[in-house]
Amino acid sequence: MSEYDVINSRLSRLDTPDKATGRALFIDDISFSNMLYGAILQSPLPHAGIINIDTSAAEKLPGVKAVITAKDVGTVKYGVSPARYDETLFCQDKVRYVGDEIAAVAAVDQATAQEAVSLIKVDYEELPAVLSVEEALAEGAPQLHAEYPGNYTAQVHQEFGDVKAGFEICDLIKSSTFVNKRQDAAFIEPPGCVAVFDLHGALTLYSSTQVPHYVQRTVAMVTGLPVGKVRVLKPYVGGGFGIKASANANELAACFLSMKTGRPVKMNLSREQVFKLCRARHQFLHKMTTGVKKDGTLVSLEHECYLDGGAYSSFGIATVYYAGSLLGGPYKLQNMKYDGYRVYNNKPPCGAQRGHGGVAARAAWEQQLDMIAEELGMDPFDLRLKNMMQAGDVTCNDLNMSSLGMEECLQTVQDGSEWKKKKGRLPKGKGIGMACGFFVSGAGYPIYRSDTYHCTAIVKLAEDGGLAQVYTASAEIGQGSDTAFGMIAAEALGVPLSDVRVMSGDTDMGVDLGAYSSRQTLMTGHAVKEAAEDVKHQVLEVLSKELSVPVQDMSIKKGRVVFHRQEPDFSELRTRYIKEHRGWTDNPKDEPLTFREASRIAYLARGSIVGTGKYKPHELGGKYKGAAVGTSPAYGCSAQVVEVEVDLETGQIRIEKMTDAHDCGLAINKTSVEGQMEGSLSMGLGEAMFEEVKFDARGRVINADLAEYKIPTAVDMPPIETIVVESNEPNGPFGAKEVGEGAIMPTIPAILNAVYDAVGVRIFELPLTPERIYTAVQDYHERQKAS
Amino acid sequence: MKRIIHIRVNEQEYELAVEPNLTLADLLRDELGLTGTKKGCEMGDCGSCTVILDGRNVNSCLILAIQANGSSVQTIEGLETEAGLHPLQQAFVEKGAIQCGFCSSGMILSGKTLLDSNPNPGEQEIREAISGNLCRCTGYQKIVEAVADAGSDYQKGQGGE
Ligand code: FES
Ligand code: FES
Numbered sequence: 001m002s003e004y005d006v007i008n009s010r011l012s013r014l015d016t017p018d019k020a021t022g023r024a025l026f027i028d029d030i031s032f033s034n035m036l037y038g039a040i041l042q043s044p045l046p047h048a049g050i051i052n053i054d055t056s057a058a059e060k061l062p063g064v065k066a067v068i069t070a071k072d073v074g075t076v077k078y079g080v081s082p083a084r085y086d087e088t089l090f091c092q093d094k095v096r097y098v099g100d101e102i103a104a105v106a107a108v109d110q111a112t113a114q115e116a117v118s119l120i121k122v123d124y125e126e127l128p129a130v131l132s133v134e135e136a137l138a139e140g141a142p143q144l145h146a147e148y149p150g151n152y153t154a155q156v157h158q159e160f161g162d163v164k165a166g167f168e169i170c171d172l173i174k175s176s177t178f179v180n181k182r183q184d185a186a187f188i189e190p191p192g193c194v195a196v197f198d199l200h201g202a203l204t205l206y207s208s209t210q211v212p213h214y215v216q217r218t219v220a221m222v223t224g225l226p227v228g229k230v231r232v233l234k235p236y237v238g239g240g241f242g243i244k245a246s247a248n249a250n251e252l253a254a255c256f257l258s259m260k261t262g263r264p265v266k267m268n269l270s271r272e273q274v275f276k277l278c279r280a281r282h283q284f285l286h287k288m289t290t291g292v293k294k295d296g297t298l299v300s301l302e303h304e305c306y307l308d309g310g311a312y313s314s315f316g317i318a319t320v321y322y323a324g325s326l327l328g329g330p331y332k333l334q335n336m337k338y339d340g341y342r343v344y345n346n347k348p349p350c351g352a353q354r355g356h357g358g359v360a361a362r363a364a365w366e367q368q369l370d371m372i373a374e375e376l377g378m379d380p381f382d383l384r385l386k387n388m389m390q391a392g393d394v395t396c397n398d399l400n401m402s403s404l405g406m407e408e409c410l411q412t413v414q415d416g417s418e419w420k421k422k423k424g425r426l427p428k429g430k431g432i433g434m435a436c437g438f439f440v441s442g443a444g445y446p447i448y449r450s451d452t453y454h455c456t457a458i459v460k461l462a463e464d465g466g467l468a469q470v471y472t473a474s475a476e477i478g479q480g481s482d483t484a485f486g487m488i489a490a491e492a493l494g495v496p497l498s499d500v501r502v503m504s505g506d507t508d509m510g511v512d513l514g515a516y517s518s519r520q521t522l523m524t525g526h527a528v529k530e531a532a533e534d535v536k537h538q539v540l541e542v543l544s545k546e547l548s549v550p551v552q553d554m555s556i557k558k559g560r561v562v563f564h565r566q567e568p569d570f571s572e573l574r575t576r577y578i579k580e581h582r583g584w585t586d587n588p589k590d591e592p593l594t595f596r597e598a599s600r601i602a603y604l605a606r607g608s609i610v611g612t613g614k615y616k617p618h619e620l621g622g623k624y625k626g627a628a629v630g631t632s633p634a635y636g637c638s639a640q641v642v643e644v645e646v647d648l649e650t651g652q653i654r655i656e657k658m659t660d661a662h663d664c665g666l667a668i669n670k671t672s673v674e675g676q677m678e679g680s681l682s683m684g685l686g687e688a689m690f691e692e693v694k695f696d697a698r699g700r701v702i703n704a705d706l707a708e709y710k711i712p713t714a715v716d717m718p719p720i721e722t723i724v725v726e727s728n729e730p731n732g733p734f735g736a737k738e739v740g741e742g743a744i745m746p747t748i749p750a751i752l753n754a755v756y757d758a759v760g761v762r763i764f765e766l767p768l769t770p771e772r773i774y775t776a777v778q779d780y781h782e783r784q785k786a787s
Numbered sequence: 788m789k790r791i792i793h794i795r796v797n798e799q800e801y802e803l804a805v806e807p808n809l810t811l812a813d814l815l816r817d818e819l820g821l822t823g824t825k826k827g828c829e830m831g832d833c834g835s836c837t838v839i840l841d842g843r844n845v846n847s848c849l850i851l852a853i854q855a856n857g858s859s860v861q862t863i864e865g866l867e868t869e870a871g872l873h874p875l876q877q878a879f880v881e882k883g884a885i886q887c888g889f890c891s892s893g894m895i896l897s898g899k900t901l902l903d904s905n906p907n908p909g910e911q912e913i914r915e916a917i918s919g920n921l922c923r924c925t926g927y928q929k930i931v932e933a934v935a936d937a938g939s940d941y942q943k944g945q946g947g948e
Binding site: 021023187189720 | 879
């Protein structure tokens with residue numbers, strides 16, 4: 001039995017009845033009278049100078065209300081990280097990828113807007129394009145940004161400990177190279193927005209975003225409006241996975257078009273445009289060398305990584321840091337050297353996607369660890385256990401594992417998957433593999449340098465005390481955060497969830513950095529808890545005065561006031577409450593004093609009872625350059641076992657079963673935790689098995705739809721067994737920490753390790769297409785025969 | 788030139804003048820205000836626009852409104868009754884089969900078409916029945932469980948129409 005009344009349970013989510021019945025409003029379900037429709041002109045060329053833009057024909061088309069280019073909106077630079085603001089809303093003198101934005105139109109309907117876009121005439125001077133890391137770094141390669149020579153967005157050079165000295169004491173040193181492929185987030189809802197500029201000079205932007213706060217700041221910066229004149233609201237959002245975690249050109253264009261026309265403007269991205277927007281997982285090329293002692297002790301890791309970045313930075317600086325820093329744990333490793341390069345080229349920009357920066361690195365390393373275990377004759381579990389950190393350990397790059405349920409994760413997936421019965425005993429073609437991973441529970445620092453609170457919360461009691469309203473600017477994007485915060489507020493206040501209403505996703509409700517880096521449960525959760533406790537305290541203070549009972553001798557539980565010592569006579573309060581509600585039928589009679597009564601009395605004494613809460617992380621470790629990427633108040637961690645069957649005739653892989661254990665600290669809502677694990681596993685499976693955004697020689701995406709870019713369907717997914725491991729995170733609200741991204745970490749390497757177990761061949765390139773597997777197996781046999 | 792069509796949507800008859808290139812999805816969403824039908828791709832790939840047309844699942848983004856002339860359409864809004872949520876909707880809520888919810892309307896309708904013909908499907912049958920409906924959030928695990936659960940409700944005679 002849980003010691004809690006609301007949290008740590010499986011309550012149904014607050015938003016799902018609306019979603020199950022079609023009531024829930026998403027961005028494209030929102031319309032305004034007099035609304036215009038926007039469309040955007042995007043470059044058809046990967047790299048070209050702009051000689052001239054002629055919008056006259058578009059402007060003359062009946063129904064067109066505005067056409068805007070860089071001439072109209074200026075060239076304020078924006079992006080994700082202020083250190084690399086390298087985008088302008090519209091290109092002025094050159095385009096850098098197929099999809100780069102040049103102009104936008106607002107018209108009375110979508111068809112007219114599209115037609116107007118096609119009437120804009122742009123004269124280009126084509127420039128040579130670079131479409132890969134190699135081309136971009138070649139001698140004399142065309143340069144994308146004059147400010148960032150050599151086509152490097154960012155380089156990272158870090159060394160912790162002494163890697164070289166470490167290798168000298170090693171008994172086994174293993175090197176391997178690994179490459180994944182560019183992914184698309186493939187959320188089912190394409191992004192969209194509606195901008196409404198009003199008669200008071202204020203702009204309201206409705207958008208399917210993960211980060212209302214950052215969008216508000218970017219819109220204010222690019223339009224020149226004061227932050228206070230920009231309000232960003234998100235309706236229900238159909239998934240984000242990182243790609244909706246920054247302002248995009250569509251949002252900015254809609255704002256300008258609304259400001260220019262004085263009318264609401266709706267802008268939707270088509271599915272094809274989602275692939276052009278990209279901002280999804282990079283292609284990473286990892287070269288790793290790991291040294292161990294013969295008892296399996298990890299000593300040194302030397303790591304080099306190249307990120308195929310695309311035309312702009314997006315999250316790229318953080319990504320290249322994460323690709324190195326997230327190997328600091330969860331194993332004890334004293335020496336780690338990392339050289340990372342994020343490289344520009346003329347493809348759509350990559351950014352952050354679930355497991356930001358760490359997924360391919362984890363895949364590369366966990367496979368290498370398996371190779372090491374095999375060579376040492378150790379079980380893969382034993383190698384990991386041998387090196388596993390304990391709660392309280394600090395990595396060589398200063399990440400503090402304030403809680404770490406890794407051993408329990410390992411134990412439970414080993415048992416849950418019947419590893420011991422299966423490992424080494426499966427028939428040819430069948431295999432079993434495992435891997436581990438961990439992830440931040442919120443970035444330790446905001447994206448822009450600031451002492452800002454990462455989140456604020458307000459809890460307000462309705463005047464009759466029957467309802468606690470929770471307001472945050474956090475982003476429910478499908479992960480269940482509204483429900484988690486409702487549960488946290490209810491628990492902290494001492495009322496049932498049904499007496500709480502949650503409102504979120506609106507910059508008018510406070511500051512919240514939003515849904516990225518798995519931050520909300522821990523961070524926003526803290527703020528909500530504090531606000532609810534504030535409200536409770538205010539009510540108890542009034543009660544204390546009325547009843548002459550010290551505040552500390554009372555609490556609220558399940559909607560009732562609990563007196564820890566003798567129960568005072570509260571009949572006078574009850575009479576007052578009943579008088580207040582003359583004529584109502586649900587007056588309390590013989591029951592204990594209710595929270596509703598107490599709240600009403602508090603309201604009569606003080607007016608609106610409003611509690612506030614806020615959170616920012618305490619001082620976190622790491623003073624070296626780049627320490628801000630990877631440090632977090634807490635880390636979630638997981639272990640996973642995957643079973644596969646490989647058809648040796650065709651190379652076709654079938655994933656048969658996945659068992660995943662994740663330590664999320666205390667689970668606020670267990671069903672939601674499992675949901676995050678299951679979703680992470682399916683995204684990881686997709687990346688491992690089939691996902692790859694492909695380009696032609698002209699830099700155009702050739703599979704920009706959900707038929708050719710294949711994500712897992714229900715028949716591709718095996719049954720998943722999820723095991724929720726609950727450590728107690730000292731820095732989390734009620735001990736809670738992340739689950740949204742960490743669970744994806746072990747998926748790809750566990751699949752790779754299982755494939756090796758099945759066919760005896762290591763694969764170092766994704767995705768695991770039948771062709772790749774078949775060829776690898778054939779090559780292997782050829783080589784065997786030859787030797 | 789607009790054409791007149793007759794269409795039955797969620798048990799209600801409509802006579803509508805529609806452009807010949809209007810899709811059924813846009814008819815439902817824009818003309819009838821039934822925005823529970825979602826559009827994730829408008830190319831027939833994702834299934835979020837699934838509706839039941841004369842007893843069959845279709846991607847309403849691929850069907851023209853004029854092709855639906857004379858037909859009967861059921862959308863997600865048509866599943867609730869006065870008694871409350873349909874057993875499938877209830878099961879999706881209780882099992883945690885909904886995250887972002889963008890795929891849910893289509894998923895639930897695909898599930899319904901399956902259960903209407905086979906209230907006791909096996910796991911593989913469920914997976915196949917919803918394989919035209921993409922979900923990026925759930926890994927399908929809880930969706931499969933919810934459909935199976937609702938199926939047992941059907942068998943107890945609480946479901947269906
Ligand atoms: S919107 Fe119809 S199948 Fe995707
Ligand atoms: S719940 Fe988000 S796509 Fe299915």
